Amino acid sequence: MRRPLLDIEGLSARTADGQAVLLDVSLLMGPGEVHGLVGQSGAGKTSIAKAVLGILPRAITLNEGSIRFDGTELIGAPAATLDKLLGTDIALIPQDPMTALNPSRRIGAQLTDSLRLKAGLSKSAAMERARKLLEEVHLTDTRRILRAYPHELSGGMRQRVLIASAFALNPRLIIADEPTSALDVTVQKQILRLIRRLQREHETAVLFVTHDLGVVAQICDDVTVLFSGAVVEQTTVHHLFRHPRHVYTRALIASNPRYDQPGASLRPISDEVIADTLQSLDAKGAS
Numbered sequence: 277m278r279r280p281l282l283d284i285e286g287l288s289a290r291t292a293d294g295q296a297v298l299l300d301v302s303l304l305m306g307p308g309e310v311h312g313l314v315g316q317s318g319a320g321k322t323s324i325a326k327a328v329l330g331i332l333p334r335a336i337t338l339n340e341g342s343i344r345f346d347g348t349e350l351i352g353a354p355a356a357t358l359d360k361l362l363g364t365d366i367a368l369i370p371q372d373p374m375t376a377l378n379p380s381r382r383i384g385a386q387l388t389d390s391l392r393l394k395a396g397l398s399k400s401a402a403m404e405r406a407r408k409l410l411e412e413v414h415l416t417d418t419r420r421i422l423r424a425y426p427h428e429l430s431g432g433m434r435q436r437v438l439i440a441s442a443f444a445l446n447p448r449l450i451i452a453d454e455p456t457s458a459l460d461v462t463v464q465k466q467i468l469r470l471i472r473r474l475q476r477e478h479e480t481a482v483l484f485v486t487h488d489l490g491v492v493a494q495i496c497d498d499v500t501v502l503f504s505g506a507v508v509e510q511t512t513v514h515h516l517f518r519h520p521r522h523v524y525t526r527a528l529i530a531s532n533p534r535y536d537q538p539g540a541s542l543r544p545i546s547d548e549v550i551a552d553t554l555q556s557l558d559a560k561g562a563s
């Protein structure tokens with residue numbers, strides 16, 4: 277790999293009452309790569325995403341490890357360093373397109389904020405750029421959308437607006453935390469294709485958080501499988517589906533019989549597999 281864009285090494289985190297949230301997590305991403313972070317609820321996916329963005333809740337403390345973005349250490353970095361990176365070099369596509377937008381401000385005002393603040397564009401130049409961004413995410417009638425309030429748009433349209441916003445300043449890394457899970461299956465597929473197309477056009481690296489292996493198969497190059505805060509398998513997507521090594525990965529694949537179809541319903545993973553997985557992590561000294 278060329279110089280890594282994101283280099284997470286030995287990251288461990290706990291809650292205030294001592295419960296492990298992340299256990300020695302390491303992850304490397306090169307420029308322009310799409311890396312899937314997959315695991316069941318509570319595995320620690322969002323915690324990794326939030327650690328990179330420096331927005332972990334107070335209840336979670338990082339104990340060990342480092343997160344380097346293009347060589348710069350983010351843990352403990354001065355606020356000015358993080359401020360400079362976040363929103364420009366590193367952007368977020370959030371999970372819930374309703375709560376991520378301010379309900380009382382027009383789409384145009386929300387889209388132009390960062391263009392004016394961080395790119396220093398004038399009000400009219402920012403509005404014109406915002407209109408072009410909406411075209412890029414295949415929204416039509418862009419002038420009307422810029423004047424609209426979030427509740428006047430459908431869920432899929434709002435998510436397109438947020439994707440436009442994430443790509444607005446041409447970031448090098450986008451963190452997408454389950455960006456399609458609030459959408460119905462057809463819209464989900466369109467949004468995934470859209471993210472993939474923009475990602476390729478802009479050569480943006482994407483850390484893609486999902487619990488859905490179908491999404492991983494469709495969009496990712498590499499994948500990290502998390503279980504209970506620990507990495508159980510890390511490989512290329514091509515390899516993951518052909519030669520899954522860990523019992524938990526095999527169970528995860530078996531739980532979604534149509535992983536070529538994102539959004540298909542999952543079968544539960546058996547207690548036996550869970551027990552075996554915990555045992556294998558114990559053997560690695562992760563407990």
Ligand SMILES: Nc1ncnc2c1ncn2[C@@H]1O[C@H](COP(=O)(O)OP(=O)(O)OP(=O)(O)O)[C@@H](O)[C@H]1O
Nearest residue numbers: 291297316317318319320321322323324333335487
């Ligand atoms: N604000 C919080 N306070 C205390 N514990 C938290 C908080 N947020 C998350 N946790 C704990 O951290 C662990 C990992 O949670 P995280 O949200 O990272 O999982 P996840 O893989 O994103 O799950 P999901 O698929 O449900 O989004 C869980 O055990 C959870 O209880």
Ligand SMILES: [Mg+2]
Nearest residue numbers: 321322323453
């Ligand atoms: Mg989460």
